[in-house]
Amino acid sequence: DVKVTQSSRYLVKRTGEKVFLECVQDMDHENMFWYRQDPGLGLRLIYFSYDVKMKEKGDIPEGYSVSREKKERFSLILESASTNQTSMYLCASSRKRPGQGDSTYSNQPQHFGDGTRLSIL
Amino acid sequence: RKEVEQDPGPFNVPEGATVAFNCTYSNSASQSFFWYRQDCRKEPKLLMSVYSSGNEDGRFTAQLNRASQYISLLIRDSKLSDSATYLCVVSLYSSASKIIFGSGTRLSIRP
Numbered sequence: 001d002v003k004v005t006q007s008s009r010y011l012v013k014r015t016g017e018k019v020f021l022e023c024v025q026d027m028d029h030e031n032m033f034w035y036r037q038d039p040g041l042g043l044r045l046i047y048f049s050y051d052v053k054m055k056e057k058g059d060i061p062e063g064y065s066v067s068r069e070k071k072e073r074f075s076l077i078l079e080s081a082s083t084n085q086t087s088m089y090l091c092a093s094s095r096k097r098p099g100q101g102d103s104t105y106s107n108q109p110q111h112f113g114d115g116t117r118l119s120i121l
Numbered sequence: 122r123k124e125v126e127q128d129p130g131p132f133n134v135p136e137g138a139t140v141a142f143n144c145t146y147s148n149s150a151s152q153s154f155f156w157y158r159q160d161c162r163k164e165p166k167l168l169m170s171v172y173s174s175g176n177e178d179g180r181f182t183a184q185l186n187r188a189s190q191y192i193s194l195l196i197r198d199s200k201l202s203d204s205a206t207y208l209c210v211v212s213l214y215s216s217a218s219k220i221i222f223g224s225g226t227r228l229s230i231r232p
Contacts, residue, residue, distance in 0.1 A: 035222075040129075040224060041224065042208070042222045042223060042224035042225065043165070043208075043222035044222075045220065090164055090165070109155055109167045109170060110167070110220070111167070112164035112165050112166070113164060114163070114164050115163075115164050
């Protein structure tokens with residue numbers, strides 16, 4: 001069974017702080033994703049990575065950065081936290097479809113971590 | 122127009138009823154389709170993929186209508202444990218970062 005683990009379930013930080021959210025998956029998946037989920041807006045993609053050290057912007061990358069130094073770990077960084085970044089953050093991973101190029105993500109289903117509820121005060 | 126649209130509900134149906142949701146998508150180049158369920162304050166979990174010919178998994182049936190650009194989920198003999206939010210997911214095969222989640226349809230099964 002795929003296991004995607006996020007470092008914290010609940011986190012409270014102050015505006016201006018640098019915040020790190022960590023995600024680890026144990027299934028050797030090539031693709032990893034960071035989403036935020038807000039009421040009425042659904043899941044919105046922040047960043048994703050299709051390989052170590054590779055990353056691409058999603059729909060709402062502003063105010064965020066990511067790091068993928070190892071295949072199993074994908075970190076989301078809030079450079080200077082603001083109150084509008086209060087949200088539920090979800091990490092996901094998926095297998096890359098065999099034979100696909102490096103720049104395409106897989107259409108394999110994603111497996112999600114438990115989520116991190118982040119509050120910025 | 123949203124890229125993926127779902128009726129937010131809530132759908133409130135009695136146990137044992139049959140309930141169906143639709144999800145419409147705007148991009149005709151969409152290639153992959155999924156239904157996820159999300160329980161309150163939990164992460165989304167894959168319910169089933171949706172194949173062109175339609176597919177069934179126990180009480181759940183998924184259909185794809187490419188001409189009208191929608192997918193559907195049918196739940197037969199609904200159980201109390203089916204209460205959840207159902208998310209429609211649509212993706213473009215060859216375009217990076219184009220996995221779009223619907224906002225979800227909330228289903229509540231009453232005894």
